[in-house]
Amino acid sequence: MRLLTWNIRFAFGLDMRPSARRILDALDVFAPDIVCLQEAEARFGGRPSSLPLDEVAARGWTPVRPAGAARNLGYRGNAILLRSGWKFSDIRHLPLRGFETRGVLMARLQGPNGGFSLACIHLGLLGFHRQAQLRAVTEALGEMEGPHLIVGDTNEWRRGVDLHVPAGWTSHDAGPTYPSRWPVFRLDRILAGPGLAVEDLGVPPSGYDRRASDHLPVAATVAPG
Template sequence: MTVRIASYNLHKCVGTDRKRDPARNLAVINALAADVVALQEVDRRLGARPAALPEKLIEAETDFHAVELPRTGPDSLGWHGQTVLVRRGTRVLAAEGVDLPGLEPRGALMVRLAHEGAAPFALVAAHLGLRRADRHAQWTRIAEILGETAMPALAIGDFNEWSRERGFEACTGLHVHVPGPSYPAFAPIGRLDRIVTTPGLRVRRMGVFDSALARRASDHLPIWADVSGLLR
């Protein structure tokens, strides 16, 4: 048995055609066939950070619901622009926001989940900073969280790292997985979206979801991974 985990930077639901259309982002999410989806840039950037992806639209158009987590503002969907969607039937055991160090405000989401037929596992969803010095400090904190977790764990998200060799020095003892180029969506060359797992978890398959709609819906393509090692 595997659990499919995905990550998708929505770019505030503004596509490469400069149109804001959250319905097509949800169509891409549905096409992923994932059990859990970490989302970045779900809120607009300015003012009170209102949701760019309406929660009512998620409920109407998908089999997912947003995990109850801290939110940036009363009309936001995310915390630091992030949220996690879980398919109905997946139990959320605990969820919290984690502040991350850096020049600009950044945070991660820590969610403990129990998928049907699988042992509980922890997911850290993150959207890291643009400066490598900040990302190094942020990875140091995330690696601490993963190391302290008593259950199988993984981190997934937009890690903003262009290098294939540098940037993950703090992940000693962890496994870094690179599904492939995911940015920019219209002609992807950057492997900015990745997965990091603790020992004991195995990534059976992984990839970048690429379709004509996905190339229009956001400036990032989603990534996904089928993870095992979670059997009871």
């Protein structure tokens, strides 16, 4: 299963132009099975999707949307998109405490070769908030059927500081992903629980407009392991 995570900054590129098309064109090039997006909804006004829902559907993506979502792509800026062949169930979400408005979107995903439970995250700007938020996510995800995967923008920029994950979990990054023009910080990561292996991890080298966001996307293959 090919997975991609990307903080798309509300579809505002480095040129400060909003362009959902740039994001969707890039996703077509990357051709993952599952996409986890952060900052995929406006922060105010009911949090409308930064990517028009009709265009998302026209490109062949199915968003994992909580019950009652109107103009929302996901929950508090986090979105999960699926290609044909993947189904979802048991959608859950919860707010994460901190100075900023944060949340996590979770779902059980089932594909051609099995299933797992996924959490799409965007953690806070302060270290002690990040650790508390990650604990809340792992506890909530642990109530769902395994194996488990946590994907997204961790905002952990400090060198030599590891995210505290439960025993048996592994943390993976593709190197610096922020800022996209001159990457310095390893913010975007994949955390895999027991039973899952992360392989072929990296930043897609070409085929898309690198001005599309202030983060670089991260792609990986996730397999039983």
